[in-house]
Amino acid sequence: MLRYLVSMKILDENENIFSVTRCGSLLVTNNWVKCGSLLSELTFEGAKHFGHTLETGESAFEHAFGMSYFDYLHTRSEYRDLFWKMLRGLSNSSDIIAAYDFSRFEHIVDVGRGEGKLLIEILKKATHSLGTLFETPMIAEKAEAAIAENGLSARCKAVAGNFFDSVPIDGDCYILKFVLHDWSDEKCLKILRNIRTNMKEKSKLVIIEGISEDDFTQMYDFSLWVTVDGKERNLSAFKELLNKVGLEIATVLNPPKVKFAIIEAIISF
Structure with missing residues (x-):
């Protein structure tokens, strides 16, 4: 079973020692990466209006929802709780x-x-x-x-x-x-x-x-741009x-x- 999870990139194996990959960490309860992933649906919704950001320089999220990202979190407790869990994990x-x-x-x-x-x-x-x-x-x-x-x-x-x-x-x-x-x-x-x-x-x-200027940080940079x-x-x-x-x-x-x-x-x- 463990080696099957290795083939799915959920675990890594090194000399019969297994560890959770970055992908596998998304399945961990209360993991900050998992919370961030669940919050990403808000980012994706904002990203649909990315053309507005390119044309005006204004926030795509604010254009889509009519309020800032942080104000929106205060109106939706389920997203607000995920956000704070992510911050605690970070x-x-x-x-x-x-x-x-x-x-x-x-x-x-x-x-x-x-x-x-x-x-x-x-x-x-x-x-x-x-x-x-x-x-x-x-x-x-x-x-x-x-x-x-x-x-x-x-x-x-x-x-x-x-x-x-x-x-x-x-x-x-x-x-x-x-x-x-x-x-x-x-x-x-x-x-x-x-x-x-x-x-x-x-x-x-x-x-x-x-x-850092690795791929993950550059991807997160785009998320920050379109949301906040x-x-x-x-x-x-x-x-x-x-x-x-x-x-x-x-x-x-x-x-x-x-x-x-x-x-x-x-x-x-």
Whole structure:
């Protein structure tokens, strides 16, 4: 049976040891790839209107549904739940914490990263740090519950707001994980400027994003374009965005076995 699954590309075999392939991972319950695949029907529906994007530069999804992708998710709980399961699966908290030392910071601000899984795991390791999750009102409420469940309410809180308007929190570390690829350059600059406004001389901005140029990332790049008018970026593109708001790249880390980079940015002098 196992070798039959190998022939179907669901398993790999190496010296009588079997492992799940990327294709086979789609069958795993709660796997983030499976959730993303189920969400892809929304992408395909938007892609039917790709001609509108080519002609106008506007979002194909918004043209098809009459609202943004994220607004649509809020109207359909089944898709919204899949989206958050996918984000939880993408967290890779252990890889990030192993690669980057957050314990040196007094106040860590996680901007726009859902229900706070990454920040919670960071604070469990960085036991002397404070944390704030900055999210939309509905998500911030869920994050408060998750923070309390993990016994971190004394050191961590969730603040509601809109990162396009402001990020009114004083911290010495700001995190943007898988946020910027959801937005156009113009909107990314608004987010970055609002964070830069509160950064001090020794503050760090930690951007966690995919910068790989493999086939999977390029395919996902198209999906971002037609659904949210976002895009994947290479390191040069991130450098250009940061320079426009008075920041510069200080360090780039590439944790092993993952398809993302950790970009540390500081204030330009």
